[in-house]
Amino acid sequence: MPPQTLTPSKLRQQFPEFFGTMAYHYMNGPLHPSGHTICGRTVTKVAEILGSDWVGSLVHAPLSHCREGVYIHPMETVLVTKGTGIVAAIPSDSLEGFHQGIKNYGAFKGEIVQVIQAKVQQQLLDSGEAFQYTEPDKREISRSGDECGVALMDQWYLDYGETFWKNTTLEFVENSEAFNIYVQETRNGLRGVLNWLDQWACTRTYGLGYKVPWDSQFLVESLSDSTQYMAYYTVAHKLTDIYGQVPGTLKIPNHLTFFIYIYLAIFLLEYWPKAIRENGHLLLNDQKSTRKYGEDATQITLADAGDGVNNTNFNEQVADATILRLHALREWCEEQVKANPKPNLSPSAGLTLFDKTFANYMNVLAAECCRHYADTNKLQTRSEGGAYLEWQALLLAVIAPPGRSSEVLGRRGTIHNATFPVPRANDPALTVQGEYIRSTTSRITSALAAYEKKAKRKSLDFDPKKPSALNIHTASTFPAWQDDSIDILHESFDGDNQLIDNDSLTRQVLALSEATKAMPFVQTLKKRFLSGEQPDSNFERKLVFDEVLSRGQALSVLKSATGLVRIDIIEGVLWRYQGSQP
Structure with missing residues (x-):
């Protein structure tokens, strides 16, 4: 429902039950898709309205002595990303009164505000005029680049705080003879996590993963789903060569702890883990480069860094330029597909000289690209990706899957199962002809520029x-x-x-x-x-x-x-x- 079709006053009249929580829904984004529940209530999207549309509206303020309501005024100093973004107070008095003020109205009259905050909170919860919610203690960005919020939803939990299970795991972690951790900081980190970890939300409603056996509407959350794959290492040496795994420090509060918990719960003592060793991350200017540049730009820049005997250099300018090139490539692909949804790339009569030389040039570059991939010389490959939409996507997918331009083409299935380009034989005459035309153009423009100067x-x-x-x-x-x-x-x-x-x-x-x-x-x-x-x-x-x-x-x-x-x-x-x- 467009905002301009529903005024705040009409919204309050038609949907009074949503009025008290609208600000939270807007400021923190959608809690989850419509139809799910929160605190036992089904959530339905009513409208999207800007905060500025509410200025001047008369609203109900719980526990206020202004029974007819209070008016909404703008306050530019409030942090809209924290809480609801609403301050139900007079800004000039709120700083001191919020902590040391004396309540002069209502059930807790005469008591210090700081002391009765928990009581007031419970009163609002009991009356149904408020509900509790959780938000991140710092800014969290997902791998897709979205800012994360927190929503209370129907959920399954693993009870890692169960007394016997927790104590057994703590004893195992402390046993340095049976469980080698190499670095004391890792043992301290695991001990700290085990002491605070209680219930862990282990399911989600979308994405990849196995369905929960007893509730098919949920999928097993990825960290909880990958705690036993290390058992594969017991037979992996019979199947293929492996180099082992050294986990990073960020896995202590979740993956490594879950790994220990699950192994102790499922396997016999003789199959319990013998050791783990963690390492830090290779940082770029004290930051994880993948968070700054993204997956595709990082991998292409690493390919550009070189595969030869020269020093490998992760160039930030190359990474920045790669982001722009990938964006430009996607835009160009979208324009070409929109202009010609079903292009005919097969040889046919009536092709111009430039059609023939361009097609031949693509065969030359694709063959060269395949040769460099076979030699794992990706520095040379990076600049020889071809320009046909489909070939460009397929050739890029080796370095930067899924080669984002592939999404625009609308092909069925995944690009990882697509056939790699098989270039036709090079036509030397067309190659020379194309180079001749390019050099002629270059000589003319250079001569004109020199004469102008x-x-x-x-x-x-x-x-x-x-x-x-x-x-x-x-x-x-x-x-x-x-x-x-x-x-x-x-x-x-x-x-x-x-x-x-x-x-x-x-x-x-x-x-x-x-x-x-x-x-x-x-x-x-x-x-x-x-x-x-x-x-x-x-x-x-x-x-x-x-x-x-x-x-x-x-x-x-x-x-x-x-x-x-x-x-x-x-x-x-x-x-x-x-x-x-x-």
Whole structure:
């Protein structure tokens, strides 16, 4: 029910039984889904109303002498996250009167307020004008990032405070000969927990877990459900290699204590635990990094930290950037799915040059990604995840499950059971063609930027805001320095197109008159040959693709990337860019 359709006065008239607890429901969030019970009463969501909507309303204040009610006024200094967020008092008098004031009205007239607080509380409970609830003593954040509250619900409890069970466990913990704990602080911690632990809520209503055998509406709470898995270690060495487990200090107040309790209750003496050893956590700036960055960003940053011989470095800047990239990836996936809910990614007729080069590039990157995963070299894998929505999700899932973009795709089942991408064979011609178009775009934008900078210094007649055109010349023959470079490269490869002597190749190229241009040219060709491209066509001075046709098909992209209004391609001219106006 929208707030604007229900005024506070109407709400009081229609639902008086909810009036006294509405503030708590709002300030601390929903207690639990509608239909559950609290203190034996079924909770039903009535409305959501802002606190500011109540200002000026006349409300009933229990035990007040103002029988017609009191008016609600705003108080910015009150802690809205503690209690109900309501102060039924005059702020100027409440500080002293709350502790040392004398009651001058009601059943406890003449007594000190601090002394009768418990009596007044019980009076309100007995009259039904109040109920007890619990709240965390400090701010608690769940693994999902939500702020936690506390609600009293129907619940099953394990009675860890039962006298015989508790005393047996205490004696066992104190027996250093039978139970080795290694560190005295751990024994002290267990002793302290055993002395205060009483009833433990052991069920929940949602999530993963086994159903309670005697009450199927509940699931066994995770900490209570995992107290016997260590029994698996008694046979695990027969099944697979294990490295054991060293629990953290945070498990003393719950998991480790439950573990001891349950083993003593179920197993014979000879199978009781022999030892436990705890450790601390690896902190980042005195904080658990997973709480700061989240699971996915932390795991991707750890992958980025490196798998080689270099020092592993958890870079906070990488973690921050990863969060933004994952968020941007999810947004982009949502936009693409919304624009095209059922994309056809299968090969078909009518694909443009960019469709083909993009699909081929994805195959190249996916194959490289699979190779790095096989070598457990995740630092290289991180930047080669591909861009198809489904492939992106599957490739990311290895490092950061479930690769959050997978949720957007709406696939059935879990991503962990999905088939890993199987890339098709690389088409070297398409790879070279795609690199050629990218390098052409880069050279054009670099030349325009350099000319704009030069025009500012020398006051040339050039305005980048005005429409500009470009002539692209395609040569039918190679310049002399490129011919010489290809000849040297040809001599350095054997009949199986394998590089013979890289050092000799480098010396010959450096001896050329235009070595500064020849060296990057040779390195580019060598990289292409070693990645699978057949060098024969290059040695014969033939391109593996039609240069003029490729540029013609790329005109729209070149215009969009460079901001030029017209691009003309001139064929068959031996032309070299000398830094003049493009």
